[in-house]
Structure formats: C-alpha cells, structure tokens
C-alpha cells in the first residue's frame with residue numbers, strides 16, 4: 001500500500017526524488033501500471049503547444065496500452081490541453097492564474113518549438129507563447145519536452161526566421177532551473193511519455209535520464225545496436241532499394257547515430273516501425289533531424305560521407 005502522506009510532503013518527496021537518479025531504467029511499463037501510487041495525489045498536468053503540428057498529441061491520444069481517458073483522469077489531473085480543453089481566451093487565463101497562484105505543483109508538458117525571434121507568431125490569449133512558457137515553467141514541479149521539435153529542434157527549427165528553440169534551451173536562456181525530461185521522436189511515442197508520468201506517480205521519481213535528459217530506458221542505445229539487419233551490416237549485405245532485404249545503411253539509414261527503442265517498441269501499439277517495414281531510419285529522434293537530403297539511392301553521389 002502507498003504511504004499516507006500529505007500533499008505538501010508528497011510534492012517535497014517528488015522534488016527530492018527528481019534530483020536523485022535511481023537505478024530505475026529497468027522497471028517495465030506493466031510493473032508501473034500494477035504498482036501502488038507513491039504520490040498521495042495524482043499530479044496535475046498542463047500541456048502547451050508551441051509551433052507544432054499536434055502530431056505528438058495525436059500519438060498520445062492513440063495509446064493502446066492504457067485507455068487514454070484513464071490516463072488523463074485517473075493517473076493525472078489534466079488542467080489544460082489545447083486540443084482537449086474547450087477553454088479559450090479569458091477562461092484559459094483564469095485557469096492558468098488559478099494554477100500558478102495555488103502554490104500546488106504541476107507538470108508542464110510542452111510540444112513543439114518556441115519561436116523566440118518571432119514571438120507574435122505563437123500567441124495564446126493575447127500574449128506570446130514565450131510569456132506563458134516562462135510563467136508556467138517557473139512554478140512547475142517538472143517539465144517534459146514532448147517530441148523532437150520540443151527537445152532537439154526538429155521540423156519547427158528548419159526555418160531559422162522564427163528562431164524556434166527547444167524547451168530546455170529556452171529554460172536555460174531564461175535562467176529557469178527545473179527538472180526536465182526530453183522525449184524525442186517525430187511524433188513521440190505515447191508509451192514514452194506515459195511511462196515517464198507513471199514513473200513519477202508510482203515511484204515518486206523521474207526515470208533514469210541521460211545527459212540530454214532522455215529516459216535511458218528508451219534512448220540508451222542506438223537503433224543500429226539492436227537492428228534486425230545488424231548481421232547484414234557486418235557481412236556487407238546492403239539493400240539497393242527501399243524494400244530490399246539487407247542493411248539499409250547505403251540508403252542513408254540513420255540507425256547508427258539515432259538513439260531510440262524502435263526495434264523493441266514500434267508505433268501504433270508496436271505494429272511496425274521504419275526499418276521493419278524496409279525503410280531506412282530517417283533519424284526522427286536525432287538532433288540532425290530533418291536533414292536537407294533525407295533519402296539516398298545506392299551509390300548516390302550525394303551520399304553523405306563522414307557527416308553523421
């Protein structure tokens with residue numbers, strides 16, 4: 001049974017635990033679902049979009065391991081989500097005023113990029129997004145960057161005009177020091193963020209993170225290390241066209257430089273993922289995504305050499 005403690009004690013414990021990195025990389029999704037809550041009250045979550053396509057939210061809503069309604073009602077208290085909440089304008093302001101003035105902790109989930117050079121391109125309730133992120137992050141218990149745009153730049157940063165930057169860099173620039181979890185992938189996998197939130201709720205701490213704040217459980221190893229074509233790579237059996245059997249390296253596969261668990265956990269309830277479908281990894285969870293030249297033919301003179 002979980003400990004019977006007050007909310008304040010629970011939040012203090014969460015915060016203490018956030019900075020203590022435990023050997024938690026091996027706790028399974030199922031273990032977390034089955035465990036009693038360590039935290040006395042379910043955490044509040046406010047979710048914001050920056051320059052985003054909403055793909056990560058869509059992926060989150062499509063999770064198959066847990067009913068999404070349970071996720072946003074039983075496991076967390078979802079205070080605001082731009083796609084799910086009907087509040088706009090002054091209602092949105094009231095919700096966030098109440099939240100930030102309540103003194104209660106919450107998790108800020110942020111999806112998309114932050115356009116610091118063109119703040120007026122991303123306004124919420126007459127104020128630029130930068131204002132809201134700064135204000136909400138300052139009082140959050142922890143922040144989660146959802147998807148590659150929010151964590152590494154991604155598609156949102158392709159055009160430098162808007163000056164899009166990911167959440168961790170924004171917080172650093174504004175001197176806001178918070179525990180942060182980065183969950184790259186385009187879109188992020190719903191299992192990754194759900195695991196992170198469940199870990200906080202059930203274990204009272206964030207999962208073990210790497211130096212880029214990514215959960216080690218999912219991002220410790222490259223696609224290449226566990227690839228079904230690894231033997232082909234070693235033996236020099238390379239695919240010539242997409243769909244061929246054999247290692248996809250010469251078709252521009254980014255598996256050797258991309259950390260993700262796609263070979264273990266694919267998309268849509270693990271139905272499939274790029275390489276299993278015969279397509280090179282395009283490095284959607286990597287810092288160089290998207291590259292200017294995304295695809296290559298075998299012996300294509302544009303093949304990037306030594307530029308990984």
Ligand code: SF4
Pocket residue numbers: 223224225227228229230231233246247248249253254255256275281
């Ligand atoms: S297909 Fe990609 S990830 Fe798999 S072995 Fe080849 S280069 Fe590595």
Ligand code: SF4
Pocket residue numbers: 185186223258259260262273274275280281282283284285
């Ligand atoms: S295989 Fe590569 S491109 Fe495909 S989803 Fe995984 S990290 Fe992204």
